[in-house]
Amino acid sequence: MRVVLTGFEPFGGDRTNPSWDAVRQVIPTGYELVTAELPCSFTESLVALRALVAEHSPDVVICVGQAGGRAAITPERVAINLNDARIPDNSGAQPIDEPVIPHAPAAYFTTLPVKACVAALRAAGIPAAVSHTAGTFVCNHVFYGLMHLVATEHPDLRAGFVHVPYAPEQGHPESPSLATSTVAKALSLIISTTLTTPTDLHTTAGTLH
């Protein structure tokens, strides 16, 4: 099995991005791993991701991004066809109320077993929760573009997105954080769970708000 795992470059004033720092610490066990750092740019990120999929023909693609303020590893369940940027991306672009892909569906669901992944992380003592929104910035853009690729060209590709908290060394003392080594361990568990779980658990991950 071949897995493509991506992180993002720093953005929004941070000097590092824990997604990429964790991705490059993951050591594959029993599968082939391709890692890459995506640009935090609406126009460039999806071009880079599509090139990775075309070059490596992976069985699994997991993109990872920073979600400053979140306290847990959050596998994302839903990608929406909306760009609404609160800050400019690293190319200076700030799209407002634009579709990721014109005339495409409003949303796609991940094809990762997100509930099984959350259960595996919690069993390992790592805080985790299913998330139902990846926001409306570059991460959701990449997630939606990835799932559009699955829907239109790669029906057997298992793909999704994982948001991770700040790392302690980034210096956001008011926000929760997780050590990069813990995030790397979580990503390894998400990959191994995906490879061994063809059908997700039938337990609730719902929220009341």
Ligand code: PCA
């Ligand atoms: N997080 C941002 C973009 C890049 C990243 O790591 C987001 O959540 O959209």
